[in-house]
Amino acid sequence: MKTPAPTDKRKRVDWDEYFMNIAKVISSRSTCDRKFVGAVIVRDKTILSTGYNGSIRKLEHCDEVGHMMENDHCVATIHAEANAILQAAKNGVSIDGGTMYTTASPCWPCFKLVANAGLKRICFGEFYRDERIFEIAKKIGIELVKLEPSSLDV
Helix, strand or coil: CCCCCCCCCCEEHHHHHHHHHHHHHHHHCCCCCCCCEEEEEEEEEEEEEECCCCCCCCCCCCHHHCCCCCCEEEEECHHHHHHHHHHHHHHHCCCCCCCCEEEECCHHHHHHHHHHCCCCCCEEEEEECCCCHHHHHHHCCCEEEEECCCCCCC
């Protein structure tokens, strides 16, 4: 017996939108309430690692005890991109050649980590602060992709 074709005419999201939606959900775990950012590292349509903005393990969170501010930045927080790379390293997962989906473009220190981790593509939602990433990404062959906001409200 054949299964009938679905009558639901919903739009099936493409892979970029799919993984960016996951990054948005991950950002909901952020514990620095100054900016909620989520990151997903993917290769071959498979999630390798995730990360969100948060404090050093076993320390209080910014949204509980306040921020440690320097030059208008909270320096107590480890950024989502760095946490995704660290999670992969901690678990022995190679991310070389992968793509990072992040809800905000990487700051300069995180961009350097992404580049040296061997990621080849960064898809980001909103632009965040540092124009240098565009020039350097072009020089070293990292593709930067600005994704439009998703129609999915997550």
